[in-house]
Amino acid sequence: MRLVFMGPPGAGKGTQAKAVAKRYDIPHVSSGDIFRAEIAGETDLGKQIKQYLDTGALVPDEITVRAVVDRLQADDCQGGWLLDGFPRTEPQARALDEALEANNEQLNAVVNLAVGAEVIVRRMSGRRVCPTCGRTYHVERIPPKVEGKCDACGAELIIRDDDKPETVRQRLGTYERATAPLIDYYDQRGLLLRVDGSGTPDEVRRRIFEQLDSEVQDG
Numbered sequence: 001m002r003l004v005f006m007g008p009p010g011a012g013k014g015t016q017a018k019a020v021a022k023r024y025d026i027p028h029v030s031s032g033d034i035f036r037a038e039i040a041g042e043t044d045l046g047k048q049i050k051q052y053l054d055t056g057a058l059v060p061d062e063i064t065v066r067a068v069v070d071r072l073q074a075d076d077c078q079g080g081w082l083l084d085g086f087p088r089t090e091p092q093a094r095a096l097d098e099a100l101e102a103n104n105e106q107l108n109a110v111v112n113l114a115v116g117a118e119v120i121v122r123r124m125s126g127r128r129v130c131p132t133c134g135r136t137y138h139v140e141r142i143p144p145k146v147e148g149k150c151d152a153c154g155a156e157l158i159i160r161d162d163d164k165p166e167t168v169r170q171r172l173g174t175y176e177r178a179t180a181p182l183i184d185y186y187d188q189r190g191l192l193l194r195v196d197g198s199g200t201p202d203e204v205r206r207r208i209f210e211q212l213d214s215e216v217q218d219g
């Protein structure tokens with residue numbers, strides 16, 4: 001099974017992607033991991049990637065696509081794979097399709113975790129972090145024993161700037177604008193599986209498995 005996994009920041013994509021990879025016994029391939037491996041291996045590609053990352057620049061599509069396609073040729077990917085964090089743009093999706101076609105391969109499905117903006121804002125804005133020891137909490141899911149205080153060291157918990165509602169909304173807007181063409185692209189090719197990403201991680205996981213299991217049965 002060859003899968004692409006998509007979802008907005010805060011949708012729990014990473015957790016679900018790992019569970020899916022485990023269920024179908026395919027490697028969980030993320031662009032971040034690929035970059036880190038290329039850099040650690042000091043490959044030519046890795047050296048180029050490092051230069052971009054060190055200067056805070058985005059790694060250009062051409063290099064990203066090459067690194068991902070290389071990774072998908074590895075032995076552990078012969079029975080399929082799950083791509084997480086790539087493609088992010090329509091040109092990247094086209095490049096991936098072309099590379100697969102050249103090997104007589106194709107994607108089986110693109111899972112798009114759909115979670116409403118306000119659900120994500122609520123999840124993220126409940127996060128609290130201890131500025132002293134780094135422990136993390138959530139006011140609903142993992143509350144500290146004493147409201148507003150770290151269990152471990154007693155420090156006053158804070159909300160990170162990244163978790164503030166206005167920041168979360170802004171990031172979601174950016175994500176939506178960037179990925180809308182990508183979602184259309186896969187929808188037009190009949191590959192898009194929309195999965196309701198609201199509810200608990202267990203509920204979401206069951207929904208994803210249900211849809212993918214029927215995908216596997218249909219061939």
Ligand SMILES: [Zn+2]
Binds near residue numbers: 130
């Ligand atoms: Zn603490």
